[in-house]
Amino acid sequence: MSSQKYLSQLLAVGNVIPALHYGPFAVNWWLFTNSKTLKNKNFLCIPIRVDMRIQIILNKIQFIIHTICDKSNIMQPSYVIESDSNG
Helix, strand or coil: CCCCCCCCEEECCCEEEEEHHCCCCCHHEEEEEEEEECCCCEEEEEEECCEEEEEEEEECCEEEEEEECCCCCCCCCCEEEEEECCC
C-alpha cells in the first residue's frame, strides 16, 4: 500500500502463529479496515504477522519495521524499527 505521503514495500511476509492469531488475544494481531465498493461495504482483515518486515520511506528517510512477538507480552505485537539515518 502506498500513498503520496509515503512509500511502502513488503520485504518479508512473516508467519501466522495459530496460538496468537486465533487465541484469546487475536484481536490485537489483526488489522480491520473498511472497504467500500459500489454495491456493499466489507471489512478487510489483515494479520499482523510475526517476522513481517515492511520498508517505509518518509521524508526521504528509509525505515524498516520488523514485527516481533515479545515473549514477556504475547498479548500484543512488538515492533523493531531500523534506520540508517543520522538525524
